Structures are given as structure tokens and as C-alpha cells.
Amino acid sequence: VADQPLFARVAFIGIGLIGSSMARVMRRDHLAGHIVACARRPETREACLKLGIADQVTADYAEAVRDADLVVIATPISTNETIAKAIAAHLKPGAIITDVGSVKQAVIDAIAPHLPSNVHFVPAHPLAGTEHSGPESGFAELFQGRWCILTPLPNTDATAIEKVSTFWRKAGSKLQTMQAGHHDKVLAITSHLPHLIAYTIVGTADDLAEDLKQEVIQYSASGFRDFTRIAASDPVMWRDIFLNNREATLDVLQRFTEDLTALQRAIRRGDGDALEKLFARTRAIRRSVIDAKQA
Amino acid sequence: VADQPLFARVAFIGIGLIGSSMARVMRRDHLAGHIVACARRPETREACLKLGIADQVTADYAEAVRDADLVVIATPISTNETIAKAIAAHLKPGAIITDVGSVKQAVIDAIAPHLPSNVHFVPAHPLAGTEHSGPESGFAELFQGRWCILTPLPNTDATAIEKVSTFWRKAGSKLQTMQAGHHDKVLAITSHLPHLIAYTIVGTADDLAEDLKQEVIQYSASGFRDFTRIAASDPVMWRDIFLNNREATLDVLQRFTEDLTALQRAIRRGDGDALEKLFARTRAIRRSVIDAKQA
Numbered sequence: 001v002a003d004q005p006l007f008a009r010v011a012f013i014g015i016g017l018i019g020s021s022m023a024r025v026m027r028r029d030h031l032a033g034h035i036v037a038c039a040r041r042p043e044t045r046e047a048c049l050k051l052g053i054a055d056q057v058t059a060d061y062a063e064a065v066r067d068a069d070l071v072v073i074a075t076p077i078s079t080n081e082t083i084a085k086a087i088a089a090h091l092k093p094g095a096i097i098t099d100v101g102s103v104k105q106a107v108i109d110a111i112a113p114h115l116p117s118n119v120h121f122v123p124a125h126p127l128a129g130t131e132h133s134g135p136e137s138g139f140a141e142l143f144q145g146r147w148c149i150l151t152p153l154p155n156t157d158a159t160a161i162e163k164v165s166t167f168w169r170k171a172g173s174k175l176q177t178m179q180a181g182h183h184d185k186v187l188a189i190t191s192h193l194p195h196l197i198a199y200t201i202v203g204t205a206d207d208l209a210e211d212l213k214q215e216v217i218q219y220s221a222s223g224f225r226d227f228t229r230i231a232a233s234d235p236v237m238w239r240d241i242f243l244n245n246r247e248a249t250l251d252v253l254q255r256f257t258e259d260l261t262a263l264q265r266a267i268r269r270g271d272g273d274a275l276e277k278l279f280a281r282t283r284a285i286r287r288s289v290i291d292a293k294q295a
Numbered sequence: 296v297a298d299q300p301l302f303a304r305v306a307f308i309g310i311g312l313i314g315s316s317m318a319r320v321m322r323r324d325h326l327a328g329h330i331v332a333c334a335r336r337p338e339t340r341e342a343c344l345k346l347g348i349a350d351q352v353t354a355d356y357a358e359a360v361r362d363a364d365l366v367v368i369a370t371p372i373s374t375n376e377t378i379a380k381a382i383a384a385h386l387k388p389g390a391i392i393t394d395v396g397s398v399k400q401a402v403i404d405a406i407a408p409h410l411p412s413n414v415h416f417v418p419a420h421p422l423a424g425t426e427h428s429g430p431e432s433g434f435a436e437l438f439q440g441r442w443c444i445l446t447p448l449p450n451t452d453a454t455a456i457e458k459v460s461t462f463w464r465k466a467g468s469k470l471q472t473m474q475a476g477h478h479d480k481v482l483a484i485t486s487h488l489p490h491l492i493a494y495t496i497v498g499t500a501d502d503l504a505e506d507l508k509q510e511v512i513q514y515s516a517s518g519f520r521d522f523t524r525i526a527a528s529d530p531v532m533w534r535d536i537f538l539n540n541r542e543a544t545l546d547v548l549q550r551f552t553e554d555l556t557a558l559q560r561a562i563r564r565g566d567g568d569a570l571e572k573l574f575a576r577t578r579a580i581r582r583s584v585i586d587a588k589q590a
Contacts, residue, residue, distance in 0.1 A: 194519050204547070206579075216481065218587055224484065230518060260548075263491060263495055267545060279494055279530035286527030289515050292515070
């Protein structure tokens with residue numbers, strides 16, 4: 001039938017910036033017959049009804065996933081194992097389970113072992129976000145032109161992968177499939193290390209004496225400001241990312257620290273040639289980013 | 296006379312992004328009767344004439360400053376002492392000398408001792424810029440709504456300060472006066488450390504194996520991208536900033552490194568509470584930046 005939505009019934013476990021943006025895409029493109037939002041906090045549930053992004057709200061995992069064709073887990077990573085255990089016995093046979101976590105191997109390890117064999121797990125990571133949190137901060141265009149990386153297991157059902165892919169294409173995303181461990185390594189450099197650095201530098205500024213801190217804020221447009229935006233991202237989400245991509249993050253952090261020490265030494269010794277050489281090299285990377293249409 | 300421009304004759308020593316943007320403001324608001332651009336490279340001189348931002352071009356310092364009412368030194372900091380020595384004997388009595396350097400104490404030390412006592416030196420630092428270089432990259436709106444920090448010496452002529460201030464107000468800048476050493480300390484945190492960190496992280500990525508590097512560029516929108524923009528700033532200009540604000544930069548870098556080590560330890564030990572606490576604290580700083588209308 002032409003009017004059949006992609007998923008008759010969708011359950012969101014957790015509905016913040018990412019979940020609510022996905023729900024908005026489903027509303028806009030009529031991809032879901034019925035949307036259930038599961039949230040712990042009453043304010044979040046009320047907001048979902050008020051925003052019209054869910055037909056039904058609940059705090060109960062079992063009630064949320066009952067009869068759902070698609071279950072989207074969109075909570076901080078540390079909750080995933082508990083959620084997987086709680087929903088496992090209530091999933092509809094043939095249901096598709098997906099997630100939006102920024103780390104993939106740890107998420108797979110937390111969720112996959114608990115799911116029954118008659119459902120399909122398609123791990124996904126949309127590379128999109130803002131520094132804002134909560135269902136009110138979502139918008140349907142969030143994923144437009146952005147990458148979504150799928151990290152299916154070798155035995156994942158092809159039809160389930162295709163249905164999840166269809167959703168992300170409708171959301172405007174470019175799709176890429178990757179092995180989970182490799183995803184975690186790439187993201188450790190492109191996303192986790194930058195966030196770690198930004199959190200650190202903003203924390204360093206926060207530790208300054210109050211009057212100096214006020215001046216740093218006042219003149220923040222000269223570089224510092226860009227870091228404050230990154231360092232305003234959701235604290236619990238990012239705590240969980242670092243705890244769950246520990247090895248890859250510490251590995252790139254180690255390389256970064258070595259490079260920073262070398263630069264520190266060049267400054268201390270007044271080695272202008274070394275500085276200029278590095279700065280010219282990094283300028284070339286910017287051109288590559290622009291050429292890759294990521295700027 | 297109503298039609299009298301602010302400066303009858305202006306000389307730019309160096310005319311890249313900042314100098315050419317200042318010249319454009321002078322053209323737009325009729326603030327200069329005659330503009331001379333002094334540049335070492337023939338292509339730069341040709342560009343100035345072609346862009347119409349100078350009436351006259353030269354490679355000769357003495358010729359450039361002859362009879363100038365305002366001399367703007369807008370070259371990388373390392374050239375300042377040589378320039379000061381070269382122009383000193385040719386300055387018009389009563390001329391105003393200003394600069395646009397990102398470090399102020401070192402610039403004062405390089406320029407002030409060489410100037411004759413019958414001219415006025417007004418050091419300035421417009422907190423504005425892009426990652427692009429050269430006279431073609433300038434635009435008159437660059438300084439609109441941005442801070443310009445003046446660091447005059449205790450004995451600087453008030454009328455000269457006021458004339459330079461008038462120019463920056465016409466350019467749309469908000470003005471602030473500061474002691475040079477304090478300026479360097481504040482900028483070490485808001486600008487120099489962020490650039491140092493950005494250069495380092497982009498350099499770390501550049502050292503990756505070629506295939507991984509391509510993926511980092513492809514997925515750079517998830518945080519890394521913001522650093523590549525900062526790390527694309529002019530290499531010679533930034534080399535000189537670090538060499539000339541060495542103490543303040545190394546001091547904040549030391550604090551940053553300590554904080555990063557603490558964060559690294561929290562990740563390695565799985566100390567989620569410490570991570571969440573820091574990340575919540577940095578989010579508050581972002582709100583201060585937004586409240587200060589710097590976002």
C-alpha cells in the first residue's frame with residue numbers, strides 16, 4: 001500500500017536532541033505510524049506530547065517497546081546494558097533495534113548479548129549534534145548533509161540494515177558502513193580528542209582568578225570562544241563516551257601530548273623554523289577539509 | 296573644514312588581511328587623503344593598486360613614511376624592530392605611529408626605543424581576523440563589533456590616542472585600554488593557547504597513516520573541523536606571536552597540561568564523577584560567553 005509508513009510503530013528509549021530530531025524527521029516524512037517516547041523524567045514526557053513528537057509517552061521500558069517495529073536507543077551509553085536487559089523479553093519478533101551512540105564497540109558489547117535471536121540490531125552513529133540538550137532542542141534538519149555511520153555485525157539481517165538506512169537517507173544523511181572498532185578509532189581523533197581538549201582548555205580558564213576570567217570571557221572571540229561551544233556539550237553523554245572509548249582516546253591523547261611537548265620545547269628554545277614549518281603543514285590540512293566539503 | 300579627512304596622508308607598512316581591511320575602512324569613510332602601501336613583494340604592491348586600496352605603492356620604507364600623518368605597522372612582529380630603525384629618521388614631526396600586533400609588550404620594546412621624541416606611538420591590537428592572508432582577503436567590515444585594545448605608554452599624547460581611537464570607532468570596533476603586559480596575559484589564554492592547541496591537534500592528525508588521515512578529514516565535522524580553521528591562520532604571523540609572548544604562553548600552557556593530565560588520569564581510572572563534574576562546569580562558561588554577547 002502506498003500509504004504504509006516505513007515503520008508502523010516506533011519506540012524511542014530516551015528522547016533528547018538526537019532522538020527528538022529523529023522523531024521530527026519521522027513526523028515530517030510520515031515514516032512512523034505511531035511514536036512512543038520512553039523517558040525517565042516527567043518533564044521530558046510532557047515536552048514530547050506538547051511538541052507533538054510522540055503519540056504516547058511512558059517511563060516503562062516494557063510498555064514502550066511492546067509491538068514496536070523499530071526501537072531507537074538514544075540515551076547516554078552507560079544506560080545501554082540496563083535498557084537492553086529490560087526490553088529484551090518484551091520485543092516483538094522481527095523488531096529492529098538501533099542506537100545513536102558515539103562509541104560503537106562498547107555499545108555493541110552492552111546491548112547485543114542480551115537481545116533475543118529473533119530481533120535485528122543495527123548500531124548507528126549520526127555525526128550530528130549541537131551543544132544543546134533535551135527534546136526542545138531537536139530539529140528535523142539536524143542530519144541534513146551529515147554522515148551517519150552504521151556498524152552492523154557480520155550476521156546482521158540485510159533487510160533490517162536497509163530499513164534503517166532508508167530512514168537515515170530520508171533524514172538527509174550520507175551513509176557509511178564501518179567495523180565498530182575502526183569507527184571508534186576514527187572518532188577518537190575527529191571527535192573525542194577535540195572535545196577532551198576543549199573541555200580542558202575551558203576548565204583551565206575557569207580556574208583563573210575571577211577578574212582575569214571575566215576578561216577571558218569578554219575577549220573570547222579571538223579563539224577561545226570556539227572551544228566554549230564544543231565544551232558546552234552534554235556532560236553525561238560525554239562522560240560516557242570517554243569511559244567507553246577509553247583505549248582509543250588515551251592512545252590519541254598520548255600522541256597529542258607528545259606533539260604538544262615538542263611545540264612547547266620549540267617555543268621555549270625560540271625555534272621559529274620548527275614553529276613555522278608545523279603551522280604551514282596544518283594550513284594544508286584545512287584545504288583538504290574544504291576540498292572534502294566538510295568546512 | 297568639513298571635508299578634511301582624519302589623516303591627510305597614511306602609510307601602511309605591510310598590507311595583508313588587517314592592513315588592507317583598515318585601508319578599506321579609510322576609503323569607505325574618507326578618513327585618509329592619500330594612502331601609501333609599502334610591501335616587499337611586487338605582487339602585493341600590484342594587488343593594492345588593482346584593489347584601489349592604495350594611491351601609491353613602494354618597497355622603500357623611507358619613501359612610504361615621508362610626510363605621513365599616520366604610519367600603520369601591520370607586518371609580522373619579528374620585522375618590527377628593523378622597520379622602526381628604518382623609518383625613524385624619515386618620520387614627519389608630530390606623526391602618529393600605530394601597529395596591529397597580537398602581542399604588545401614585545402612590540403613596544405621593538406619599536407618605541409627607536410622612534411624620535413617628536414612622534415607619537417599608539418600600540419593597538421584589533422581582535423579580528425580570519426584564516427585568510429594577503430590584501431585580497433581584507434574587507435571593511437572585519438572590525439565591526441569587535442574589540443580593539445590600545446596599550447599606550449604612560450606618556451603617550453592624548454590627542455594622538457584620540458585620533459587612533461576615532462579611526463577604530465569608525466571601523467565599528469569597541470575600544471579598550473590596557474597595560475601591555477596585562478594584554479599579553481589575557482591574550483595568551485583567549486587566543487594564543489587556543490591556537491597552539493589547534494595547531495598541535497591538526498599536526499597530530501597530519502602524522503597519521505594516509506588512509507586514516509583521509510577518514511579524519513572526511514568525518515571532520517564532528518569536532519576536528521573547528522580546529523582546522525584556527526590552525527589555518529598565517530604561519531609566520533603565529534610563529535612570531537609565540538616567539539614574542541613566550542613567557543605568558545608557556546605559563547598558561549603549563550596549567551593546561553596539568554589539567555589535561557588530570558583528565559587523562561580520570562579517564563584511565565574510569566572516574567566518571569570527575570569527568571561529569573568538569574564537563575558541567577565548562578558548560579556554565581559557555582553561558583557566560585553567550586551572556587557577554589561574544590558567541
